[in-house]
Structure formats: C-alpha cells, structure tokens
Amino acid sequence: xxxxxxxxxxxxxxxxxxxxxxxxxxxxxxxxxxxxxxxxxxxxxxxxxxxxxxxxxxxxxxxxxxxxxxxxxxxxxxxxxxxxxxxxxxxxxxxxxxxxxxxxxxxxxxxxxxxxxxxxxxxxxxxxxxxxxxxxxxxxxxxxxxxxxxxxxxxxxxxxxxxxxxxxxxxxxxxxxxxxxxxxxxxxxxxxxxxxxxxxxxxxxxxxxxxxxxxxxxxxxxxxxxx
Numbered sequence: 001x002x003x004x005x006x007x008x009x010x011x012x013x014x015x016x017x018x019x020x021x022x023x024x025x026x027x028x029x030x031x032x033x034x035x036x037x038x039x040x041x042x043x044x045x046x047x048x049x050x051x052x053x054x055x056x057x058x059x060x061x062x063x064x065x066x067x068x069x070x071x072x073x074x075x076x077x078x079x080x081x082x083x084x085x086x087x088x089x090x091x092x093x094x095x096x097x098x099x100x101x102x103x104x105x106x107x108x109x110x111x112x113x114x115x116x117x118x119x120x121x122x123x124x125x126x127x128x129x130x131x132x133x134x135x136x137x138x139x140x141x142x143x144x145x146x147x148x149x150x151x152x153x154x155x156x157x158x159x160x161x162x163x164x165x166x167x168x169x170x171x172x173x174x175x176x177x178x179x180x181x182x183x184x185x186x187x188x189x190x191x192x193x194x195x196x197x198x199x200x201x202x203x204x205x206x207x208x209x210x211x212x213x214x215x216x217x218x219x220x221x222x223x224x225x226x227x
Contacts (some may be wrong), residue, residue, distance in 0.1 A: 003041055004042075004190065004191075005039070005171040006035065006038050006039075006098065006112075007190055009100060010189075010190075011102075011205055012032060013101065014079065014102050015028075017079050020075040020077055020079070022082075025077055026143065031107045032064070037118040039100065042195070043098065045058045046083075046096075046098065046199070049195070049199040050199070053206075054087060054206070056088065057089075059084070059086075061082070061083040062078075064077050064078050064081075065077055080105070082098070082099050084097045087213075091213065092211065093119075093216045093217075094110065094112060094207075094208075094209040094213065095110070095113070096108070096110050102186060104183075104187070104193055105183075107184060108181070108182050108201060108202070109154075109180065109182075109184045110209075111151070111177070112177060112212070113177055115177070115178070124160060125218070126170040126215045128167060129164060130169070134208075137211060143205075144213060147204065150202055151172075151179060152177075153177025153179040154176045155174045155175045155176055156176065159174055160173065178212075180205065180208075193201065
C-alpha cells in the first residue's frame with residue numbers, strides 16, 4: 001500500500017490560516033508534530049522513488065517557521081509544507097520541489113530557481129550558440145503534456161548585457177530562471193495514486209535535466225569541466 005497525504009494536513013493549515021499566532025500554534029503543536037511526521041514519511045518515499053531512476057544526494061524539508069525579519073508579512077508560520085530534492089553535483093544539475101498547501105494551491109516544480117551567475121551565463125551562451133536542442137525538448141509531446149512547452153520564472157525586460165535584443169533565442173536568453181511547475185487540486189493530492197503521479201512527472205523532466213547537466217558541465221567547445 002502506497003503512502004498518502006493525510007487530509008489532516010490540509011485541515012490543520014486551514015485552521016492555522018485563521019489562527020496564525022504563537023499561542024494557538026503552541027497549543028496545537030502536538031497535533032502539528034504528528035502531521036509533520038506523516039508528511040516527512042511521504043517526502044522520504046519520494047526521495048526513495050527518485051533514487052531508483054536518478055541520483056539524489058539531499059532532501060530538505062523546510063521548517064514551518066517564517067523568517068519575518070525582512071518581510072512586511074509578520075505572520076509567524078507558513079501555511080504549507082515545502083521540500084526540495086537535490087541532484088548530486090557536480091555531474092548532475094537541477095532539482096525537484098513539492099509544495100503542499102490547501103485550497104488547491106499544491107504544486108510540484110523542477111528546474112533551476114537561482115542559477116549561479118556563471119551557470120546562468122553558460123546557459124545563455126548555449127542558447128545564443130544553438131537553441132535547437134532545447135526547443136526540441138520543449139516541443140516534445142510527451143514532455144509538454146506534463147510540463148508545458150515553456151519556462152516560467154523571472155526574466156530581464158529586453159536582453160542581458162552582451163546579448164543582442166533581436167537574437168532569435170532572446171525569449172530563452174532573457175530568462176533568469178528556468179522553471180517548470182505542475183499544479184494539483186486538494187482532491188488529487190489526497191488521492192492514493194499521488195505518490196506515483198509525482199514520480200511519473202519527475203521522470204518526464206529527465207530529457208531537460210540531461211541536456212542542462214551536459215551544458216553546465218562542459219565549456220562552449222563541449223569539453224568537460226569536471227574530472
């Protein structure tokens with residue numbers, strides 16, 4: 001029997017949304033710790049599944065406590081669970097993420113959230129030199145039936161410094177992030193097949209990850225930069 005996300009996850013966060021204060025949370029902390037324990041088992045099951053077909057060296061489940069030091073929003077607690085799965089560097093690049101939040105706000109995400117400056121420049125240079133392979137990946141029906149046919153994420157308004165505004169790949173070059181997301185309803189998250197659904201979606205991203213890993217471990221002449 002596969003692991004499932006308990007309906008108590010969403011019901012707890014719905015109550016926390018209405019009572020986002022330390023007194024209420026401390027009173028209900030035992031309930032939260034029980035729910036958190038079940039969610040950690042679910043994330044670890046994803047980790048184990050990923051390592052059957054990928055090489056993941058780290059799972060990070062984010063804490064519920066918000067860092068309010070530099071935020072206008074001073075509510076002390078998050079009303080979602082989030083966890084990331086890191087592929088083993090330097091050979092493999094990219095990462096996976098699962099976000100669990102009520103009111104049909106759950107999603108999975110893959111890609112490159114904050115590429116290091118050197119990596120971002122290398123990606124842009126690759127697209128400037130040849131954008132055919134990445135466009136072939138994005139146009140693949142099996143791939144875009146899961147992840148769509150375009151990146152989401154921040155981008156510069158026109159063109160990064162040193163790149164032509166009228167380059168044929170400027171739509172790719174001006175990106176600052178290379179992310180794909182897939183949203184889920186509460187009903188879908190609570191379904192018994194959700195664990196398998198996540199794994200199937202993550203498997204579908206591999207052509208993109210294989211391509212980007214090759215780009216980010218070689219120079220523009222295709223020479224490996226890792227030992």
